[in-house]
Amino acid sequence: MWTPLRLERTLTLAKVMDEGLLFHGVDASVSATEDYGPSRSLALALYEDFSALDGLVYRARHNNGEICYALFDRVLRSDLAEMTGQRFEDNPARTDELVRLHGAILDTSADIE
Numbered sequence: 001m002w003t004p005l006r007l008e009r010t011l012t013l014a015k016v017m018d019e020g021l022l023f024h025g026v027d028a029s030v031s032a033t034e035d036y037g038p039s040r041s042l043a044l045a046l047y048e049d050f051s052a053l054d055g056l057v058y059r060a061r062h063n064n065g066e067i068c069y070a071l072f073d074r075v076l077r078s079d080l081a082e083m084t085g086q087r088f089e090d091n092p093a094r095t096d097e098l099v100r101l102h103g104a105i106l107d108t109s110a111d112i113e
Helices: 019-023 037-049 092-102
Strands: 005-007 013-016 055-059 067-071 080-082
Touching: 013 019, 013 037, 037 055
Parallel strands: 013 055
Antiparallel strands: 005 080, 055 067
């Protein structure tokens, strides 16, 4: 299942992609490696230095055409509204598209008890 979220307020995000990489003194490897140490260090530094910052925006490691958002704990549950959830099995065309796009395998077997 996936659940879309709607923002209930404007967020302030640090751009850690495109020209934001140079601005923050990093390169694209900060979000394109299996070692999350550098990205966690940058996120922590931004969190501690900018109290009005709500999170980060960066490119996905496995598909740099996709944009990801990491929200700090300053974003409250009340700042996000849950939209109607969607079940993968009720959306076969979208599910198949996501599986093909990400080279994934969708396991539809029964849960192991």
